[in-house]
Amino acid sequence: MGCAISGSDLTAASGPHERRDADEHHQTPAQLTQHQIHIIKESWKVIQEDIAKVGIIMFVRLFETHPECKDVFFLFRDVEDLERLRTSRELRAHGLRVMSFIEKSVARLDQSDLLQTLALELGRSHYRYNASPKYYGYVGTEFICAVQPILKDKWTPELEQAWKTLFQYVTHIMKDGYLEEEKNRRNQAVTSTKQRPDKRQTAI
Ligand code: HEM
Secondary structure, three states: OOOOOOOOHHHHOOOOOHHHHHHHOOOOOOOOOHHHHHHHHHHHHHHHHHHHHHHHHHHHHHHHHOHHHHOOOOOOOOOOOHHHHOOOHHHHHHHHHHHHHHHHHHHOOOOHHHHHHHHHHHHHHHHHOOOOHHHHHHHHHHHHHHHHHHHHHHOOHHHHHHHHHHHHHHHHHHHHHHHHHHHHHHHHHHHHHHHHHHHHHHHO
């Protein structure tokens, strides 16, 4: 289950401390260099061949290392035996959805406005799934651990840093989307409570 991953900056960007999270929210996410974009795209060609396998490994590892994430999933929260999940059709399908998002992100690395829209919308949907940003950093860590053995000697510290930066970027924008949706919902709730007394007046 262990995985040699250098540094801890991937999870630090969305660590478990909400206060630090709030401070970091205003920082600009790291940008990828042209060279990093190139090596990510090259490595993706290899990862792509094992896309379903990576999706499953990534989520089983996520649930092993952070069981609190499993509780967010209606489909998986009651599964006690994580080994069973390795053959679960539902986890395979979910892993593929997430991997297909990563694929789209890689394809949009040269069009940052499109990537931003995609990640913002994903963050909004994660508010609806009740999946807090404090967990997002874990996914990148588990992705890196899952792809390392697939890339074998093609895996380098430089490539690891490039993938970390991409995940930091995406999860930063996802968090913006999450917070935006949270704010919208709060405003809607305030508006509807303000409207309720008026309705009562007209009914009398
Ligand atoms: C880098 C981080 C993550 C990425 C890229 C990601 C990506 C996705 C994608 C592509 C979907 C498919 C549905 C959609 O497009 O809205 C999805 C669904 C979902 N995600 Fe995530 N996710 C991330 C982190 C997390 C974490 C950490 C959790 C839980 C703690 C989580 C919980 C969920 C849930 C509950 C769903 C809905 C599942 C269903 O279909 O019933 N996600 N995610």
